[in-house]
Each structure stands twice: as structure tokens, then as C-alpha cells.
Amino acid sequence: MAHGRRLSQSFTLSPDSANFIAIATSPPGDVENWLTLWQSSFARDIIDSRIVAVDGQTSVEEACDILLSEDISCLAIKSADNSLSGLFDFSDVNAFLTLAATKHTFSAEAVQEKPRVDDIFTAARSGHVPVSIVSNLSDKNPLHTIPYDATVISLLEVFAKGTHRVLIKSNSLCAGEEDCIGIVSDRRLLSWFLSFAQQSEFESLRLYLSNPLCSFSDSLPSLNLYTSVVATVSTEPVIEAMKLMSEEGVSNIAVLEEEGGMLLSAVSVTDIGRIVVPSQSNQILSLSLQHFISLIKGPDGSTDGQDRYPVYSVLPTSTMLYTMQKILATNAHRVFVTQESTLSSPLLSPMSSGNLTGLVSIVDILSLFARVANVQDIDPTRMQRHRRASSVSSQASSKESDRSRSSSRTGVRRALNTKISQTMSGNHKHASNSSTTASAASTGAGTIGDTNRASKSPQ
Template identity: 20%
Template sequence: MSTTQHKLNNHSPIHKKGMSDNLEKIVTSMKNPLQFLQQPISNSTIVLQKVKILDTDISIEEGFSTIINQLSAPVFDKKEGKFIGIIDLKHFLSYILYKLPFPPTGEYVSSSIKEMDLFPFHTLDKKSSILQLLKYFDSGVHRAFILNENKQIEMISQLDILKWFKDNSQEFGELKNKDVLSLDRSYNLHSFSKVHSINQCEPVFKALQDIQKYKIYGMPVVDDKNTIVGNISIHDIKYASENLDRLALPLNMYIKEKPPVTCEKTTTLAELFNIFLNHRIHRVHLVESGKPIGIITITDIISMIYNYTISNSDNKSSSIQM
């Protein structure tokens, strides 16, 4: 084939169409960032988990034993014939602190799950978009409940959605290579406000009291030099579920098998995906010279991706109702 023929072929209608298609894809991608989030949950590879539903007539002890394993559950009232809310470990914190044997440190709580201040009950269905799912998580819940084709409730955890993000990391383009500092400045990933920390010599129940007081899920554990040495979270209650006396232990004994998981301002979004998934954790401590300066949670990541997509979309009024 001659050089002239080769050039003519490059300008053929078919070649022009290919160029036009590629340009259209680029423009569409620019106008609709993270467009892949518009697909329905049913079309994704996100794994849905089975759910145990709690009845309001069971004891708090029974409810607690379920939540220790499942971490969150819908609550059903048989008398009213409807779901009345969602419960997670945080709802049992006052109960645990009150039940401590040396002496009680929490406020009295009713023995009825129904009288707890539950999260509002809400479900999506498998036709809902991933973007709607992100909005669900952006409200602060750690697990989303999905109604399947058989009208049964299934569950998606924050780690489930994060794994899906990682599996589809190519869809994030340059965003996945942004570091923590630029994500914070550009997309409000996390506000580096005061970090609530606790000394490793304090008892575990003191950390739980602070978690309840500050309405958080966890905090860094530090030594006398304010260097981070570990993490304590509300989920760590499970290690004392059969013996509450363990909550009187100093933190450095209670968390000794749990080294701290940290990141720095140079850590990228893609690296954060790996950190969360490899360690099966929900928060990473942002450090500078070993000192905690912030906390990044999976909720922060999901919220950033959701708000980035909405704020950069041409069609900001698109249907994202839950």
C-alpha cells in the first residue's frame, strides 16, 4: 500500500466516525464525571449480604448479641406490623456503660429496643442507582438495606461499596491519583478539625465514654508524647461482650494486638481504597511526624465521591431520591 493510499484511508468516513465516537465519549465523560455511578445496583458486582431482622419484643441482650456480629439491623414491630427503625452498636453503648460492674458509668436505658432512639428506617431496591446508594451512605449510616426481587431485605456495607470502587478504579480517572491534601482542598474530603484522642493508660470504658460524649465511632490512642499507638472504636466492644470486666483494662493491654493504621497527606485515593480493604477497617488516622492530625473514614470517602459527582454533573437535578 502506498503512502498516499494510507493517508486516504485515515480520512475515510469510517475513521472519522471512530474519531467522532471517541470525542463524544470524552466530552460525555467531562460533562458527567463518574457516570458509571448511574447504573442500577442490580447491574453491578456489589455483593449483597443476608440480614437478620430484630423484633421489638426481644431483650436488649438478644439484640446486642445479634448486632455484635451483624453490626446493624432493621427493627420490626409486630404489633404495628411495620419496620420502625435501624439499630447499630452505638445504640447499645449507654446500655453497656450502665451494665458495667465497677460501678455503672452510663445512664439508665430502658430494656426495650423500641424505646431506643433508632435511625430512621429506609430501604432502596436493586433498581436504585449506585448514586442513590451513595446518597444513602452520605446520610451517615454504615450499612444500607436493599429490597430484593422477592421483597426480602439484604444489606450492603461500606466496605462492600469500597471494594466495588477499587474494582472499578479505572473509572475514577485522575481522581484516584489525587492525594489526601488536594482532595481535602478541592473536594472537602475531610476537615482537619480537632482530633479527639485518648492516652493508652486510660481504661477502655473511659474511651467508650468519650466516644459517646463526642458522638463519634472511634478515636486514636496515643502515648505520653502524643504519638499514635493504636485505635479504639465502638466495634471493639465485641472483645468484651462475654466479660464486661475487660473494659476496665488499660487501652494498651486491650488493643495490643491491633497496630495503628495511618496515612499521610501524600496518600492517594487509590491507596486509601487499599488501606481500608486490606485492614478491614472504617477509619484511617492521618498523621504528621507520627502525631494524629485528622481521621479519614469510609463515610468521608463515599461523601466526597457522591458530592464530587453531583457538583460536577451537568444535570444536577437528576433523580437521586432515595
């Protein structure tokens, strides 16, 4: 395998599989009965997360600590007048750490073109990076609110465009500090639809979702269920996975075996937040992904006595219903699609279930329900396209960034950039000598400041 290259492989269904897969039919005639219930089901009744708010001047380090200690997916950021001004989650943590680790690649021109990056660098030199300027740095979690009386259809209208969570406004006539009552995530809505389909009176919906994934791809091509997959190999360092997630605007990437390219597991921004941030050393950024995965799966072994990799894959012939169950069971935002396996025990050896060919995400599936509900302007990849275009971690050279994206936009890619790895190893050494912080986030803030001070010093 050649290093320093991103390989692409477009998804194609094998002729043998295509021959026996029927095209999914349109939703059954009683779809109006479903819609009536969806329109009368309130979003506020499926709130799955409380709102934990912090002042905008709270440091990034403190915000990371609160995310971990409160065991929540995001924080709400309060402005000076106590109104909510933004959100902060593990995708932002990953984007911030990646920015810190790749700061040496930014030219002065690139920094000037990105005022927000300049603000972060300036704040880091002062020793305090407020969470307000890192809020939604990833461009993955904009602050989006819906009314108290919003319905499930209202949620579909938001999530079908790629947003992952919304805040529900309070019904109180007195606007105050707490004007939102909770958060609904796209995962919670997917769970609601699964429960809805499993109710006995909706057998037609259950049968519709029992069609194989491939049939949905053919009948609803604009859904793009088999979207491009961002992947790297298990021998790459953790920082490479972080950089890919930040640049490509995704919350997790596939990790492949170097020999054979079989799906091994996946790494997510949540893993970065829960393992990298509390680390006592920057050296964790240099760990191989295979080693890092062993840290991710460690809690499973300590609680149930098993030693295993998370199962993230489904087959092209897997049903939509099974795929929904798999996403929810693995607590993932997406599952990867692999080709058929000849192994007798795919559950015991998921990494050998076949070549990686595509993926299905929560947003893809909710877009399917949005089409059933006749929601307008459905575009599940809109947010991801915006994130890729505005990524703060890939601005050191705009020409290099454009080449990178164009070469890997349509399929599985293996990002093997040894130059970045070598540079980072030197950067880690510098950081470890100049910082005694207890977290990777605080180390990131410190090294951003160090680099900018150095760049302004006489030669």
C-alpha cells in the same frame, strides 16, 4: 500531662509538605462516562449483608448474642405487625453499656428530659430491656430503605449525609414479612468504587485518585477531609473510650501513647461488642486501653503467628487510592493522618509514624464521589453533629456537657477524667456483688435497675 483535661490540636500541614503538593485538579473530562455507568449500576447488585431480623421484644442481651453468633454488623428489629421498625448494632451496644456505667451521673431532671432514657431505666427495673427501645440509641444507624431499582448514585445520596447502611426493598408485589432483600454498607460502596477505578478503561479516574490527600483538602474544602479527631491515651480505662465514642458520635477513637502522643492504635464499637459483651466480669471496663488493645490484636497472633498492633494511619502525602485500600484492608471506618516519619520501617512501627493530625473516613471519600456525581445537599458531618447533640450518655449536666464539647470540637483530644474512672471503679464493685450475669450487657441492664430502685428508696 494534666489529668481531667481535654487537649485540642488543630490540623495544620507543615510548610515543607505544602510546598511540593499540587492541588488536585477537577475530575477529567470523561467524567460523564463514569456517571453513565454509575447510573446504570444497581445497588442491589452490591448487597454485602443479609438481613437478620428479631422481634422488638427480644432482650438486649439476646440481641447482643445474636450479633456475635451470626457474625453480622447489625440486626433488623421487627414490630408487632412484622414490619421493620429499626436497626441494632454495636454502636447501640456501646451506647447502652455506657448509659449503664454512667447512670449515677444522671440527675432526675436529666432523666425527665430524656424520655427514652427513662424508658430504659424503667424497663431495667423490671428485669427486661427490649431491644426495640435500644434500637439506634447511638443515633448512628437509622433505618433507611431504598427501592429495588436504586442505583449507585442513590447510595451516594444517602451515604454522603453520614448514613452507614441502607436496606434494599424487595421487588415483590406482595408485601410480606420479608419486604427487604439485603443491606448495602458504605464500606461495600467504597470497595465498589475502588474496583471501578482499578479497571483498565478508567485510567483517568485512577490518576485522579492518585493525588495526595492534602490536595483534595485544598480543592474541595467543604469535604473537610481532615476532620476533628477523637482520641485518648493508652493509660485510660476502657470505659473512657466507650464514653467518648458515645458522646462524640463516632464508631472508633484513636489511642495515643501517653508519652509523646504518638498514634498507638484505635478502639472501635465493634471491639467493645466482641470483647466487652462476652466478658464474664465488669472489671474489663477498668482495663487500660493498652491492655485492651492486646486483646484486640490477640486473634491476629493466634492465626498468623505475629504479634502486632493494627495499622490505622496514612500520611498527608498518601494518595487517595492508597487511603481507600488502607481503610478496606484494616476493616476500619476511618484511618488517621499522621505527619511524615523519619523511621526507615514505618510498617513495623506504625505508632511512630508521626504526630496525629487528622483523619479520613469512608463518608469523607464517598462525599468526594458524590461531588463528582453532582449529588446535591452533601454534608458528611450531618449525622455526627446530630449524634453529638443528642448523646444520651452526656446529659447528667447540660452545662458540663456543653463545656466538654466546645473545648474539644476542633481537634485531637485526650480525655482524662479521673473522677469518672474513680466513680466507675466503685460502681463495678457494686455491680459484681449484685449481679451474676454472664455478659456485660446484662450486667448493664441490672445496674441501671439497681440504681433507680436505690434513688427511690427512703434515705
